[in-house]
Amino acid sequence: MLIDVWGLMKAYVSAKDKSVVAEKFVDIAMDNGVEDEELKELIGHDDELDEAIVNEWALLRNKWLGVIKALDQKQWHITNIVKLRVAGMEDANL
Numbered sequence: 617m618l619i620d621v622w623g624l625m626k627a628y629v630s631a632k633d634k635s636v637v638a639e640k641f642v643d644i645a646m647d648n649g650v651e652d653e654e655l656k657e658l659i660g661h662d663d664e665l666d667e668a669i670v671n672e673w674a675l676l677r678n679k680w681l682g683v684i685k686a687l688d689q690k691q692w693h694i695t696n697i698v699k700l701r702v703a704g705m706e707d708a709n710l
Contacts, residue, residue, distance in 0.1 A: 618645065618654060619661050626662065638668035646672065 622641060629637045642665070645655065659666050 638664040642668040
């Protein structure tokens with residue numbers, strides 16, 4: 617069903633704007649609860665749509681990697697402050 621909607625939309629979009637419209641199409645689909653499995657079914661039908669889906673997944677992956685890295689850095693800071701306090705430096709704080 618989504619590929620049919622995309623086919624209708626892409627027929628009315630100029631060639632230079634198809635990538636932008638594909639990105640918006642994927643954004644709207646994800647905002648309205650379309651599952652990842654349904655997006656996987658769209659891959660292979662259209663190059664612009666494929667690129668938009670892969671870019672969206674890459675963006676989500678990068679956001680989570682950023683969160684994980686921030687948590688890892690916070691854990692490192694807390695560990696070192698605890699080590700400093702154990703060593704007798706009571707003025708170390710977060």
